[in-house]
Amino acid sequence: MTKQPFRALVSALIGAAFVALAPTAQAADTTVLKLSHQFPASTGADGDFRDQLARKFAAEVEQKTGGSLKIEVYPGSSLMKTKSQFSALRKGTLDMSVLPLAYGGGEVPEVTLTLMPALVHSYEQGLRWKTAPIGKELDRILESKGIKIVTWVWQAGGIASRDKPILVPDDMKGLKVRGGARTMDQMINGAGGSATSLPSSEIYSAMSTGVLDAALTSSTSLISYRLNEVAKAVTTARGKTFWFMFEPVLISMDAWNRLTPEQQKVVMEVGASLEPFAVEGAKRDDQRLAEVYAAGGAKVVDMDDAAFAKWVAIAKETSYKEFAKDVNNGQALIDMAQAVK
Template identity: 45%
Template sequence: MTRHQRFSRYLMGTGALVASGALLTGCGLASGPTEDGEVTLRLSHQWPAPEDGEGDFRAVLAQRFADQVEERTDGDVTVEISPNNSLIEDPTEQYSAIRDDTLDMSVFPLDYAAGDVPEFSMTLMPSMVRNHAQAQNWQDSEIGDRISQTAEDNGVRILTWVWNAGAIGTAGDEPIRTPDDVPSGSVTRAAGPKVEEMLEGAGFGLSSMPSSDIYNALQTGTLDSAITSTTSFSSYRLYEQVNTFTSPAAGNTFWFMFEPLIIGTDAYDQLTEEQQTIVDEVGADIQEFAYTASEEDDQRVHEEFEENGVEVVEMSDSDFEEWREISEPAWESFGEEVEGGEELIELGQEVPAE
């Protein structure tokens, strides 16, 4: 079956909806495996639940995974999805919950766990990934192999690679295309310690918060601007609070986040070999959807913001090079602070952008 055929099949959607917002019931897997081999896996993520198969593509991806696993295992493996931070209020704590065996799965930005695994900052290194082609090339590159192995060594298995391009929204009337466009005293929000290090160098003040809090922070004036994924700009209706939007649709952004579908290795090891094979196969089969939906979202959100009266601009190649130049100190500090960091930076730079 071709990649296009797999993508078309999953666009049709199958299976029944799984329950969401399940209550935690102790440690380990939520239930099972039973004597009959039945297992329930708990999956948490931070985005609104899809409606009729539509919505934030990361939430849709989680639902498709759950539906397909349940179907292919004849109901022996059920995935209970808790969207919108309904199970774990702070999305950055999902990795810890997996390591503690109180959560089994997540669609999770690995950089959130950089405090525990410093190497994960490679997956949100400013200006390291500039477009979707380069992001997708990581999966079959040496840096991709290293990230996968690091994840396994630290208790999580990557099932589906998910990348999100980022945009810049400002509450003021002037868009931000280059570092020189940053207003004096401007406060922004952006995920990622190395991204924040670069932004401080560009002259931003910083305020840390989850994406779900950006709307209120812009509304109250706590933030002058925000940097997050294009999909989150749409899911949280930030077009109601920003006047300008620097879109990555033209193929340039300094903010690209890796947020894969992951399963804890402890949870994975409790599955039968047949169940493990199915989980791996479903993760691979929805890979094309993950890449395509993310890329299409850039253009969809670009148009959505224009339709809502927001001034939409794009970053030129020369604009990107200015961000890349001021990102290099963050690369250098990563290389100095993280064991093997210099080699990881070199491997990241080797990935082609086309």
């Protein structure tokens, strides 16, 4: 073989190798994060807004990073069981989640403050935590445990019941009730009920079999998990409610530290930009809840100021006292939260 044909052959082989490796090189330039959450997949405008939020976040991050960062969304606990997600975020075995933060109270007791009865009275007040000392302290605690808050999401909630409406503490006596976190469970027990701990994704089965008589959860979950099919009554969050839960978009510090500074900037900017969408979705579901349950024949009731005050009195004698006693700097955290008006 002469030198010229040999050189041509070598050039062709190098070119072929380059073409073959090009997709691999391109893939190597793309960081992929997995986002798992427990909520039902959304199939339209009326779908669960928390899944919509996750998908919007993923799409906008990919677009704004020019495809260098992709986020795969796994709804309905399809990637990881609900109760495993907080620990997995801390360990870095899960990249991201939209998660009720109080679910992590067994590992980080301070986060149960984010489902303390009657501590937050409105969406606007909850969002003001973000820039207040309580928000900064929550950021510090979580980041020291391996988790970072990306999007602040609060949700109001109500009470679905298999029998009569639950408006005042006396209505809860003798009932098996799901609260959502230790703080709510303490108030339930203080009202004469029997608190049962399980994620919102398991409420339907528990109520349909009689394991639960009633359940406290967000308005969106009361709709998305079709609890109207197993409930005869619902207390909505349209008026007063003692149930406000923090359900943020979270990223593990392990995943965060793998991102470039530019990608980190986009993640936080997109996360913040979606907070109004979350408020709008949550408020819409507070109203829609009544319509969905009424259409199914359930009795729909709203809590008034007098009923709310009775729940607050019990919460302060149970949840607040226990948190202040059992959690490091518990009273200081309560004080910081109550300072946000």
